[in-house]
Amino acid sequence: MRGWAETRRLEMDNPHLGQRNFHPRTRYRHPEIIEAFGSDAPHSKYVLLHAYHPPESPSELPPVLLVPGANKDANFFLDPDEDGRRRSLPEALRQAGRRVYALTFAHNQDNNWWCCSAINRVIRELTEEYPDERFDILGHSKGGFSVRLAVTDWRPDPACPEYLGHRIRRVLLMGAPTGGLDYFFRYPALNPLLCGPSENPGLNWPTTWTHIRENDRWREVRDIDYLSDFFPGQRQMLARWDEQYPLPGTHPQERVTYYGGESELCRSDGLPAVLERSGSLVEELAARPPLVQVALLAGASPTLPGISNDTSGPGDGIICIKSALTCPGQSRVVFMKTLKVHHKALAAEPEAQEAIIEALSAVGNLSLAERAQALEAGLQAGREEIERLQNRSR
Numbered sequence: 001m002r003g004w005a006e007t008r009r010l011e012m013d014n015p016h017l018g019q020r021n022f023h024p025r026t027r028y029r030h031p032e033i034i035e036a037f038g039s040d041a042p043h044s045k046y047v048l049l050h051a052y053h054p055p056e057s058p059s060e061l062p063p064v065l066l067v068p069g070a071n072k073d074a075n076f077f078l079d080p081d082e083d084g085r086r087r088s089l090p091e092a093l094r095q096a097g098r099r100v101y102a103l104t105f106a107h108n109q110d111n112n113w114w115c116c117s118a119i120n121r122v123i124r125e126l127t128e129e130y131p132d133e134r135f136d137i138l139g140h141s142k143g144g145f146s147v148r149l150a151v152t153d154w155r156p157d158p159a160c161p162e163y164l165g166h167r168i169r170r171v172l173l174m175g176a177p178t179g180g181l182d183y184f185f186r187y188p189a190l191n192p193l194l195c196g197p198s199e200n201p202g203l204n205w206p207t208t209w210t211h212i213r214e215n216d217r218w219r220e221v222r223d224i225d226y227l228s229d230f231f232p233g234q235r236q237m238l239a240r241w242d243e244q245y246p247l248p249g250t251h252p253q254e255r256v257t258y259y260g261g262e263s264e265l266c267r268s269d270g271l272p273a274v275l276e277r278s279g280s281l282v283e284e285l286a287a288r289p290p291l292v293q294v295a296l297l298a299g300a301s302p303t304l305p306g307i308s309n310d311t312s313g314p315g316d317g318i319i320c321i322k323s324a325l326t327c328p329g330q331s332r333v334v335f336m337k338t339l340k341v342h343h344k345a346l347a348a349e350p351e352a353q354e355a356i357i358e359a360l361s362a363v364g365n366l367s368l369a370e371r372a373q374a375l376e377a378g379l380q381a382g383r384e385e386i387e388r389l390q391n392r393s394r
Helices: 031-037 074-078 089-095 112-129 142-150 188-194 232-236 254-259 271-278 281-286 350-359 368-393
Strands: 006-011 046-051 064-067 100-105 135-140 168-174 211-214 217-220 266-268 293-299 332-339
Touching: 006 031, 006 112, 031 046, 031 100, 046 112, 064 089, 064 112, 064 142, 074 089, 074 100, 089 100, 089 350, 100 112, 112 135, 112 142, 112 232, 135 142, 142 168, 142 232, 168 350, 188 254, 188 266, 232 271, 254 266, 254 271, 293 350, 332 350, 332 368
Parallel strands: 064 100, 064 135, 135 168, 168 293, 293 332
Antiparallel strands: 006 046, 046 100, 211 217, 211 266
């Protein structure tokens, strides 16, 4: 299977972009990524632009830029299952006639405004190659949240003063928590591993505890929590979903983790306190529609391997469907669909790749009634998946 045809390191001249702190789990491991950046912990003024092989029969539609999520680089799209099957999304788009590019952020858990600045830098680079084109951008997971910022002209952060929406035709937000997420506060079972010494990159996430009890003594772990320097982009995407979807009740530390307090194992400030201290970027976006065409794709199967999947509400295992399909009413939504696949499979399954191609070529805006119908159909699909999994486990 093909890799990238070319990789370029681009630089941003912005004094507000700095050198991020890298947790050992956040440092890059892929040799080609390290070589391209010149470091396994690059400065956030850099971004990698990857070009895929050109199509044999180019479409008249514009080039597509792929933006990966947290803890990922552009290579995720070449093997989105991350199991060696390499069901390449760039190859599927190439065969559909699209010219495909992708980017890799310097820090894979970075402030989403800094990521927005990197997206702008790539757009400016592509404009040199395609001066008469506007571009389509696909953002997966956290990458979709950064893309969502890129297509509003609201610019409160000096790290990203520029709005380049006039260079963007359409965005596809795929499994993106545009309505926020509370997954790690809702499912705290991973916290003991996150608080441990392992440098496994699969554990590159903030803990939702402030202290952990070990050998009858409390150890503070605030250096790797949501308010730490290591994971600035994660706290920007937080939102409470406990009123719509009660906590699952599957873990003894659950309520303490979510609402704050102390148990025999942990202490936590709780999600409400973290939101109060960090603010809510999700609420700001809810009042600021994207200024380009928008396509939305959600997953409805909580079957993501290797984690405790969220089954307290319909979703893809991490992101609930309502969050992934959130978009202000005045937005120009051209496509909205939910598939019975999990979070990563949104980029991998053949039916998902077909939906992506359709989403990037659809014409005409959906009415509010059509959007409401699509949301309800998605929620019903998610409820059916949860019921199927519950019946299977009995």
